[in-house]
Amino acid sequence: MEQAPPDLERQWQPATLEPLGHTDAGLQAAVGEEAEGSRDEVPGDGTEHALGLGVLMTENNFGLKKIEISVSEAEKRTGRNAMNMQETYTAYLIETRSVEHTDGQSVLTDSLWRRYSEFELLRNYLLVYYPHIVVPPLPEKRAEFVWHKLSADNMDPDFVERRRIGLENFLLRVASHPILCRDKIFYLFLTQEGNWKETVNETGFQLKADSRLKALNATFRVKNPDKRFTELKHYSDELQSVISHLLRVRARVADRLYGVYKVHGNYGRVFSEWSAIEKEMGDGLQSAGHHMDVYASSIDDILEDEEHYADQLKEYLFYAEALRAVCRKHELMQYDLEMAAQDLASKKQQCEELATGTVRTFSLKGMTTKLFGQETPEQREARIKVLEEQINEGEQQLKSKNLEGREFVKNAWADIERFKEQKNHDLKEALISYAVMQISMCKKGIQVWTNAKECFSKM
């Protein structure tokens, strides 16, 4: 199948899916224009996200207003699950504030509690309705890449705290995405506490989900995929692999570093004991020992800060997964298209054979005809007619599939470009903040050892 050049006039209209955000044509137009790149009203870059701002489409008007979203608290709760068994879970408080343009003040507009599974539901919905978007990932479900001192327990307060930050980050990413921010279900997630789950399920999105997308490793013999997507899928696989490796080794490095610092604490104790039997050397030893204790305990804060860096890497580890999903979607669409084209071609051939009476391809009918005698001309006419109808239908479907495919490629690639820039920006920032952390650690080390040296000199 040929690759159509990006067609700027066309707008993507999902034939079978209808995201709730598109309630009328006006909105669709807005979305369509937006997809072309006019981003005046809608902030869609990392800055907005970094500032904790997003945009939201209000229900009543089309005005886009700036909002602040925060996941401000986490609370342990107990309740009964679907099987009426008692369970413990953590609920997160989401607060939304609207920022007035005029005075910059923010007013609390909504506040509700959600648990992790609801976030997952929201994300799954977004994945189905926006398959061409690289959907922001959620923070990990279970603690992984943990170095020994940290707990892998989901109820551990540090884990809950980091998850709280991760969930806030997720909401901000969605809110600052030019397309996703307009979604109604997302809006309701932030504003409608009760019945939200039912509302989502009523969209029937689970039924529309392509189960084949879930089968990550299933291969499809696609003859002519868009090369860019093939490369991108390859890239996302490699990225996942390298970031996983990095996180694993980093956890081990953290472990070892912890050991080095903590063992120095033993100097504190032994210097203190030694100073007791010394006259002139005593004071110097004692105070040097104190510095060794300071050194040993400094590692806890240092490594806690580093967890933030690990979280930033993890986000992009999971983003790689989202990227891969978009590529998969393209593959599937392409596959369906090629199957449909193949089917159409075979029907046309069958039709031709029937019309001309030549049998070039083997068919059961042909065999039986040979064996048991020819069919009547009426029978043949009937069959040709059916085939011609099918061929017509097939050609229509192929046309619309083609259209869908091209639109998908265009829109997906636009979001991928946006994502690439975001990724480059974010990861650079992450590396810079990591370097800054290392610099701070070195400076602390110099300070402590300089202090110790001075104590030693007074021995």
Next chain:
Amino acid sequence: MSGGPPKGLPSTGPHSLLDMPHPLAGSSSEEAVGGDSTPSPDLLMARSFGDKDLILPNGGTPAGTSSPASSSSLLNRLQLDDDIDGETRDLFVTVDDPKKHVCTMETYITYRITTKSTRVEFDLPEYSVRRRYQDFDWLRNKLEESQPTHLIPPLPEKFVVKGVVDRFSEEFVETRRKALDKFLKRITDHPVLSFNEHFNVFLTAKDLNAYKRQGMALLSRVGESVKHVTGGYKLRSRPLEFAAIGDYLDTFALKLGTIDRIAQRIIKEEIEYLVELREYGPVYSTWSALEGELAEPLEGVSACIGNCSTALEELTDDMTEDFLPVLREYILYSDSMKSVLKKRDQVQAEYEAKLEAVALRKEDRPKVPADVEKCQDRMECFNADLKADMERWQSNKRQDFRQLLMGMADRNIQYYEKCLMAWESIIPLLQEKPEAK
């Protein structure tokens, strides 16, 4: 400090490195005061410091080490031969230039010993000989025999404890060379030991083995104190200062042992950290190969981590080569101190035994028999010598540990400074905007 300065003997006490007089300069020495007692018969071979035969540039008496000169600061001075001008040092010894000798029977290392001296005990102003470890061992034994009342500095361990270490590796040989150098310098600094005849021969003889054989032929009458002393002796009362230093040494050795273990543990942890770092850095390189705009920043981070790894390796190497051996040497040093203390106890016990025997005989001779007097003299000499050595040991210990620990701090500072530089230098690279390229 030690168990208190010896009573009645003026102690110059601790000085800072700056205002410390030259070891051979001052004349207010504890030893000189202790010179009330005549040198014991065993010390006939050695020169006493009361000897005015020596001619020194400033005409001063070659007094003892009144000042707490550290061997290491002396080390520094001795290594800068040219810088010494007008100082009264008259004996300089250096150990260097290790060489491997391969013979049919064995392979061994020799070290060059260079001696420069104006002392009359030396025929030539300069000597250069080659010695191997067993020669040092021989020297030490000879010194212990001939100077039983003095503390002899320790030698590095004879046998390599850990089977993994290569006797001929550069690091091992260098560590050993430094320890041997220190050993000789400590003897050089000692006002009594440095005049020992065996020491002189060690420094000057072309054929040491011939001298050794000669020495073996004569059964040296070093008296009772040569035997290796085991167990304690029943004493009526041990002088306070010796009791105190005995206790001190026990605790001191324990603490040093603990510090040695901690230091080893730290090095072990650092090496394991290094192993992980060496895997960590390259992953950024692998990642860099996948990226476009991020390629340079990621590669920069990889290189940076590589630099930190190298700095860490240097730190662990330094600590292993310089810190641990010196620590262990002090453990040996305090062990030798303890055995000298035991010998002293033995001498005192003999004296007391003799005294008791006389008392039991109930003779009303007012005069104390000559041999008891001799015993008393020996004991008092021993006490005086040992006190002096203890003082010297204490102040040397202080300087040595000050330097050792400051050195440890220094190395850690240097490590962090190297890492700091590496990370600071990549910040601009990371902040670079793609348009700028």
